[in-house]
Amino acid sequence: MLDDLDRRILRQWQADPTLTPAELAERCGMTPARVQRRQMRMMDTGAVKGVRAVIDWQALGYSVEVSLRVTLDKTVAVAFDEFLKAAHDVPEVVEIQTFLGRVDVRLSVIAQDMGHYQRVYRTRVLTLPHIADIEPLMHVARIKSDERLPI
Structure with a gap:
């Protein structure tokens, strides 16, 4: 404690x-x-997981960020595990979150521009296994991004 x-x-x-x-x-x-x-x-004890560098994607030429809300085919027993394993291997996927409810997974995808995003979406995201539905949400602005806790 x-x-x-x-x-x-x-x-x-x-x-x-x-x-x-x-x-x-x-x-x-x-x-x-x-x-x-x-x-x-x-x-x-794991209270502090590590100290890391926070990199500004835009400074490195990534100007597009899209959240993808994914619903998986729940009729396949291994759908969740296989999807997560495959999504983890896509370099442009910088965050994976899982949920209870209608949406199973949210992927945060970065790209250099819309052309790059379209290629990633068509060749890497849409080929991920067991997708039943996918809804892209284009990020417009990040209002707050802070991992600091109110200690």
Whole structure:
């Protein structure tokens, strides 16, 4: 379980993941060794899964993002597993979410432009197994994208 000191560390760490243990310690009013021990414990217990770089797709030339809401053929027992395995292998699929309800899966697909998206959609997405229905939703704007927790 996290205590108040862990939460203090996480608040600062979320705000700036590039901080060194010494910088975190200064901001949290702790020693660097204590901060580092707590960071390691939080990573070992799975409270912190890792620290990563967030890449701006548009800066790399990907200007199109489409959400695809997919309903699978539920008459096939292995449909879900086979679809997820195949979708995972499509490089342009950057996120896969599963749901309970009418929609089974949501894929987030990025592409350089509409021509690239059409090629990905026709040759890679529509060939995924066990699709019963698919509804594309074109992203217009991302209003909020924040993985920080209110700690």
